Amino acid sequence: MNEQPLPDIAAQATHHELPLDWVGMAGIALPIRLADAAVTASVDIGVSLDDAGARGIHMSRLYLAAQRLVHQPLNVPAVLQVLDDCLSSHQELSDSATLTLRGEVPLKRPALVSPLNGWKGYPFEVRARQDGRGVNIELQVEVGYSSTCPCSAALARQLIQQRFAWDFPDQQVDYSSVLDWLGSTQGIVATPHSQRSTATLQLRLAPDCIELPVLALIDSAEHALGTPVQTAVKRADEQAFALANGQNLMFCEDAARRLHRALRQLPQASAFRLKVVHAESLHAHDAVAESSWNWC
Ligand SMILES: Nc1nc2c(ncn2[C@@H]2O[C@H](COP(=O)(O)OP(=O)(O)OP(=O)(O)O)[C@@H](O)[C@H]2O)c(=O)[nH]1
Numbered sequence: 001m002n003e004q005p006l007p008d009i010a011a012q013a014t015h016h017e018l019p020l021d022w023v024g025m026a027g028i029a030l031p032i033r034l035a036d037a038a039v040t041a042s043v044d045i046g047v048s049l050d051d052a053g054a055r056g057i058h059m060s061r062l063y064l065a066a067q068r069l070v071h072q073p074l075n076v077p078a079v080l081q082v083l084d085d086c087l088s089s090h091q092e093l094s095d096s097a098t099l100t101l102r103g104e105v106p107l108k109r110p111a112l113v114s115p116l117n118g119w120k121g122y123p124f125e126v127r128a129r130q131d132g133r134g135v136n137i138e139l140q141v142e143v144g145y146s147s148t149c150p151c152s153a154a155l156a157r158q159l160i161q162q163r164f165a166w167d168f169p170d171q172q173v174d175y176s177s178v179l180d181w182l183g184s185t186q187g188i189v190a191t192p193h194s195q196r197s198t199a200t201l202q203l204r205l206a207p208d209c210i211e212l213p214v215l216a217l218i219d220s221a222e223h224a225l226g227t228p229v230q231t232a233v234k235r236a237d238e239q240a241f242a243l244a245n246g247q248n249l250m251f252c253e254d255a256a257r258r259l260h261r262a263l264r265q266l267p268q269a270s271a272f273r274l275k276v277v278h279a280e281s282l283h284a285h286d287a288v289a290e291s292s293w294n295w296c
Helices: 059-067 076-088 150-167 175-182 214-225 235-247 252-264
Strands: 020-034 037-049 097-110 117-131 134-148 194-205 269-278 287-293
Touching: 020 059, 020 097, 037 059, 037 076, 059 076, 076 097, 076 117, 076 134, 097 214, 117 214, 134 150, 134 214, 134 235, 134 252, 194 214, 194 252, 214 252, 252 269, 252 287
Parallel strands: none
Antiparallel strands: 020 037, 037 097, 097 117, 117 134, 134 194, 194 269, 269 287
16 A cells, blocks of 8 residues: 555645535446345435535545445435435535435236236336435336227227128127127227337325335336236236226326326325326327426
């Protein structure tokens, strides 16, 4: 090790006095635990530089503060501790600290009918900030689902009716002939378009929250939509999925309203905003809807 004192440039005064909104590090790789799963999160951590004359902050202190989270369950007390470390290690320099973790949490999900299950990755982001006004923590998750267009379904039904009238011109129709016809390709002459869709749900946590409600948020969203994308699928599961889609025809507006109602029931939320994106197979562009409650 070098025996000489090391130059400390950050401790010098700057010739360009100016406070800075945010200084820190972005993209630190950190193994954490979230919703009982091991996750490698990408972490941004920083503070404001309110001392206009100070040259720099102490990056290493922020890095060490984030290390507290390694292999630990990510919850509100852990996040608060890191923010507190950031501020207490930057007294005189900084009035606010922020911590952001993003990654993908793998959750085991059962098949609809068969006894199978599989893993689904849910992108998440946790954003926390502490400043003179207090603490704000937000949890964001992305949920993938299928949406079948209700208008397209109605148009397809009309074509099926027309085909029926064509194939059975007599008013008196034979039951077994109709049954056979319903099981043939003529019986389903048109199909509605459906698309893989994404809901991005952003919750501001209520002040009494201890745990990050990752599972509660995802479960409530998937239940409200009724058509979450599946993992392991046998034909029985695929048939159940077809039924779920048929029973949950959705414009993007319908999906946004369903999710809004579901999120209003979550006691862990003091505010939220949400966005749904239907990657239309009808168009080369997306159908998008947004909603919020108590968000400012
Ligand atoms: N402030 C700042 N530091 C940087 C930057 N890029 C690299 N660093 C380095 O980050 C390292 C850690 O900084 P400090 O936390 O101040 O390190 P230290 O002085 O050994 O630690 P303390 O004694 O706790 O202050 C230093 O070697 C800096 O040169 C930058 O853009 N800004």
